[in-house]
Amino acid sequence: MDSNIAESWNGAIKEAREYPLIMMLEYIRTTVMGWLALRRAKANDEKGTLTPNVRKLVEENYDLSTVLAVRDISELEFQVQDPRGECFTVNLAVGSCSCREYDEIGIPCPHALAASSKVGFPSDAMVAPAYRVPTWRQGFAGKIYPVPSVGGSQVGSSTTAELLPPAVRRPSGRPRKVRIKSRGEFKVTKSTLNIIFIF
Incomplete structure (x- = not known):
């Protein structure tokens, strides 16, 4: 869902x-x-270059990267091996790793951080621009202002009367308070709960 x-x-x-x-x-x-x-x-x-949640993820990935073995392939390409023996290829020039985590979300995986540590590449520079503080600030640059008073000249020059809501008839019956179930959801009844607890 x-x-x-x-x-x-x-x-x-x-x-x-x-x-x-x-x-x-x-x-x-x-x-x-x-x-x-x-x-x-x-x-x-925020004083840092990365948003707090992303900085925390990068720090966690860095801790995981300390046990990885890094070998050079070329100037900015590396083979990174984990303790189980599985090998990954990291290309710092294009910002990719064969585990695909770095490619998909733009946050360096432990393999990419291990490779960057070997060459002294700053980890903050490896993070996608979407996770940096300037982008974060731009997301909240817009403001929501109070709605001006309605009626009179503020609504428009052609409106001089008080602005009233439309005349509608309320439907009969009690208003619905429970949300409508989505496809694939079902209502849990006592008999269903008893069957679940038996198994």
């Missing part, structure tokens, strides 16, 4: 879903505005 982000967002606005439409939108706007402000402040306070 690939709906984790949507489920997290639904959980964040669960309280607001009970509000009238305008209040719900204002709640969502202020929530996102606050999140962006906090993350912008965190990004601006």
Whole structure:
């Protein structure tokens, strides 16, 4: 299932879903505005070159790289062997490793870090630009401003009356509070739980 982000967002606005439409939108706007402000402040306070989570991953990979044996193939190509005897080819010129981890995510794997340590290549320079602090700061450069008051001249020169919500008829019955199940999900009942616990 690939709906984790949507489920997290639904959980964040669960309280607001009970509000009238305008209040719900204002709640969502202020929530996102606050999140962006906090993350912008965190990004601006960062002194390193890499984002904190990526720096932690690089440090963990560096610790794993200390037990690897590195042999030269050419000036920027190396054979890296792990303790089990498996060999990997690292090319620092193009930023790739035959394990494909470095190629796929842009964060140097232990094999690439072992090779870079041998030639004194800085590990921060090996990380893809998407994980660097300047890119992180650009992601929060935009701002969300409060919505101006509605009605009168602020809505437009042709509007002089008070802006009202559209006339809609609320459907009969109680509003749904439980989300609709995705394809492949099923409702767990007591009989299903009993069968699961028996096995």
